[in-house]
Amino acid sequence: MIPNEIPGFNFDLGETVDLLRDTVRSFSDDEIAPRANLIEQNNDFPKDLWTKLGDIGVLGITVEEEYGGAGMGYLEHVVALEEISRASAAVGLSYSAHSNLCVNQLRLNGNEEQKKKFLPDLISGEKVGALAMSETGAGSDVVGMKTIATKNGDRFILNGSKMWITNGIIDDEGTPADIVWLYARTGTDERGRAEITTFLIESGMEGYSAGQKIEDKLGMRASTTAELVFENCVVPSENIVGMPGESKIHLMRNLEHERVALAAMSVGISRRCLADMNSYASEREAFGKQIRNFGQIQRHIGESWADYRAMRAYVYDTARQIDLSKAGQRLDSDGVKLFATTVAKNIADKAIQVMGGYGYVGEYVVERLWRDAKLLEIGGGTIESHQKNITKDLSTNSSAIEQ
Numbered sequence: 001m002i003p004n005e006i007p008g009f010n011f012d013l014g015e016t017v018d019l020l021r022d023t024v025r026s027f028s029d030d031e032i033a034p035r036a037n038l039i040e041q042n043n044d045f046p047k048d049l050w051t052k053l054g055d056i057g058v059l060g061i062t063v064e065e066e067y068g069g070a071g072m073g074y075l076e077h078v079v080a081l082e083e084i085s086r087a088s089a090a091v092g093l094s095y096s097a098h099s100n101l102c103v104n105q106l107r108l109n110g111n112e113e114q115k116k117k118f119l120p121d122l123i124s125g126e127k128v129g130a131l132a133m134s135e136t137g138a139g140s141d142v143v144g145m146k147t148i149a150t151k152n153g154d155r156f157i158l159n160g161s162k163m164w165i166t167n168g169i170i171d172d173e174g175t176p177a178d179i180v181w182l183y184a185r186t187g188t189d190e191r192g193r194a195e196i197t198t199f200l201i202e203s204g205m206e207g208y209s210a211g212q213k214i215e216d217k218l219g220m221r222a223s224t225t226a227e228l229v230f231e232n233c234v235v236p237s238e239n240i241v242g243m244p245g246e247s248k249i250h251l252m253r254n255l256e257h258e259r260v261a262l263a264a265m266s267v268g269i270s271r272r273c274l275a276d277m278n279s280y281a282s283e284r285e286a287f288g289k290q291i292r293n294f295g296q297i298q299r300h301i302g303e304s305w306a307d308y309r310a311m312r313a314y315v316y317d318t319a320r321q322i323d324l325s326k327a328g329q330r331l332d333s334d335g336v337k338l339f340a341t342t343v344a345k346n347i348a349d350k351a352i353q354v355m356g357g358y359g360y361v362g363e364y365v366v367e368r369l370w371r372d373a374k375l376l377e378i379g380g381g382t383i384e385s386h387q388k389n390i391t392k393d394l395s396t397n398s399s400a401i402e403q
């Protein structure tokens, strides 16, 4: 049972968001939270949830209704992600890879035929989507990618491998993701940097397979992470997104969206940890008193509340204002992720501390959330990348500080 939550001021996100939140929260309470510890212990990706998430209409939140989507905005997407992550951050991560990294990008960048062909099955949950950008030797420096696609008539031949791909494997048999939004190098510009093209990879394409499943992760264990391998994989021209060599802008824009999504996951993690530490502080007694009477425990709870509220306001404000059609909003996409992810990890840490030995064991959940929160400081861009980007952008746009 997730303890009752504390009201505080309403963020006044509007009726649509409130209704969506209620739907996703009750789904997450019924379908995800009760099995969250078990799927984590078993490293078990709960694929059966996908059609259920499709049924409640959250796999294509930002997609127009004509393709089967909900026609809502990014704020709604962020709230759904927050609610799912409160129950299981690992399910939240896989959900985000599917609905944001794959579906939302396809909606923004795909052509009409591609949207008609791929979106309905992704939105119903019949198919699981992923995004493949990182490689063993190219993470923060993603443009240094080595996976290469060579033009051959009206097709491209892909060779290389991608690493760390969420939803890369979707079952125990090692089946690779059904649809992958893949970035590969198709040329080199005058500065020696990769010219990047986006390909839609489909399960069953010759030369496309899953490599190793990454085992023994610190957290996010119910979300699969895998290597994807491309060996003379033939991709027809209709599976190329946009113009060859021109994907760098939407790759960067995609990272901005991803960072806001990962910040939203931090809100869900923090809310659960705060609720749990708060109720525990009333239940637990030491030296004849509820532990919430001790000043040091009050510091953990009080600071967590203030940090959580500040994080929430920044996340909602960024999600409200971000223009999905534009690149160049990373001051706040990076700012909000830099702040929220570390705050979430610290709140989870405080929850463990308040709960003493019990906080350190799986049954009490917060240790799982602490392990999950750590990933958010790395995935989708490390906190050092955000520090670098923000400092760089403020050097050319210092007026942002006074705005």
Ligand SMILES: Cc1cc2nc3c(=O)[nH]c(=O)nc-3n(C[C@H](O)[C@H](O)[C@H](O)COP(=O)(O)OP(=O)(O)OC[C@H]3O[C@@H](n4cnc5c(N)ncnc54)[C@H](O)[C@@H]3O)c2cc1C
Pocket: 097, 131, 132, 133, 134, 136, 137, 138, 139, 140, 141, 163, 164, 165, 166, 167, 217, 220, 225, 375, 378, 379, 380, 381, 382, 383, 384, 385, 388
């Ligand atoms: C569980 C999990 C799921 C993931 N899911 C996906 C996915 O679905 N798709 C995908 O494409 N990728 C995914 N990733 C990859 C993730 O985005 C990368 O791990 C991340 O971008 C960091 O890259 P790296 O691991 O290569 O670290 P590196 O880039 O090698 O960084 C190592 C260290 O060096 C620091 N560093 C690097 N460059 C600089 C610099 N210029 N200045 C200061 N410090 C620097 C970093 O901040 C970090 O501390 C996932 C990773 C994990 C662990």
